[in-house]
Amino acid sequence: MLQSHLEILDDEFRKLVLGNCALDKLWTGGRWLEGPAYFAAHRSLVFSDIPNNRMLRFDEATETVGVFRTPSMHANGNTRDRDGRLVSCEHSGRRVTRTEHDGTITILADRYDGKRFNSPNDVVVHEDGSVWFTDPTYGIDKDYEGGRAPEEIGGSHVYRIDTATGAVAAVATDFVKPNGLAFSPDYSILYIADTGVSHVKDGPRHIRRFSVTDGKLSGGEIFATCEYGLFDGFRLDERGNLWSSAGDGVHCYNPAGTLIGKIKVPEVVANVCWGTQKRNRLYICGTTSLYATYLATNGMPYPG
Template sequence: MSRRSFLSTAGITAAGISGYARDWTGKNPARYPDPAIISLDPRFDKYKLGNTPVQRLYTNPNRLWNEGCAWNAVGRYLVFSDVPGDLQLRWIEDDNRVTVFRKPSGNSNGNTFDYQGRQISCQHGPRRVIRYEYDGTETVLASRFNGKRLNSPNDVVVRRNDDSIWFTDPSYGITRNYTGTKARSELKEAVYRIDAKTGGITKVTDDIVKPNGLCFSPDLKKLYVADTGEGSNDIKVWDIDGASLKNGKQFASMKLDGLLCMVRLFLVARKSPNS
């Protein structure tokens, strides 16, 4: 190619680049500190990292709900439920993929992992709490109390000092054919404990309208439960006395769903209707 031909070709290329319409829209720049992280008490401000953003890991207009997140530290993945969609999904940290983990899921809601790495799920459909064993089989941990069917187990936590399993049992999953199957409630809505050694189920409290999310204090001496009943909307707290609860009282007044209690932080997720 001659010098003149080369320059002519280069000129055409440059003209094409200059005439290209660039897209300047893009995403809005991140704001720091992230306005989505809120301290309700100024004493907690010192624990906020100014450059820590809230990141959206997944969104899909074809999914109905995202509920019951549980982190598996060994597999480095996050399990969560689409309750009316009757499936569980899994976000994988290694490649940022989200895939269907289980379908059907029994309209599972809350999930957690015990200290042996086994997943425990609350199922609205069959109205029970189950554990997935290492070989993929299911063990039913709770489906009835005193011969009567549970309502629709909602959230579940494991107490690490004795491996006992505590769960809430509101009626959200049986009020209509959406997140379960409409049915008559046979038991008062309550919080239950499953003994790790015997498998026995104990009702630890029904002094609550609609028990929802729950968590332990870091020292395992207190149990916090979100009450999402009409006219209630509280976080309640009890002292744990062995396998029972005592000294129940209001801890805070707010409308919320999931709870997580860390050493100096108390994290909550706002409640959606019928969850």
């Protein structure tokens, strides 16, 4: 029996889902949940509650949620690096940080050409260890998810941090509001969302696809356009299918960019993350609640 939260648009999707697995509501009580990052070593998920200026931790063994960090500098996107450390984008800190194994925080980048970032939003790590992140203005547009402040850079760009040298490079500068981003399983492609319609009438509400070569991007054609709400955060499975947040749940696109199915969620979804040691459970950050469902596919390993 197919669960009611699953919407099949193509038979490809049937091979990726489990018709007998429900959509589990694990916790509620946030204001705008974001940035889930899974840590297999201690079976936990760290995620952000941006307006409440805190990061939360879901314990997979006990299915309980507690505060991981407060204040969090209005942290948004999170990921794990190749050494298992937490990497975070901070709105009010206007920086990208790394939490070391001893709990201390290292600033990876807070400026470009001497100017402060807008409000780093989402972040991924390449297999070579470099850190890639988006920098729209959502955290400085108003006080709800950060602190109102003027732009210094004068644009919303995508950046790459060379963690060996600390050098920061702007790798994409033609976005209106770059948002979620994720690599393909072989790291040859970087997908980046543009949610510029939030600031520009009839602006972009799509995901673009770039080729990655030696730390630089080329291409940038539109991969998919959101049909309901906006794309925000997303991740890929090991088969190359892209699972993205949207206004009515999670949309699944095959590698050709065809929408093949949906996981319907009763709240606007902001981001997703693969969990469990087998990476076959998709954690879903709804507006106020954390959800999850088991799938018949597996997420690509970290970093990613």
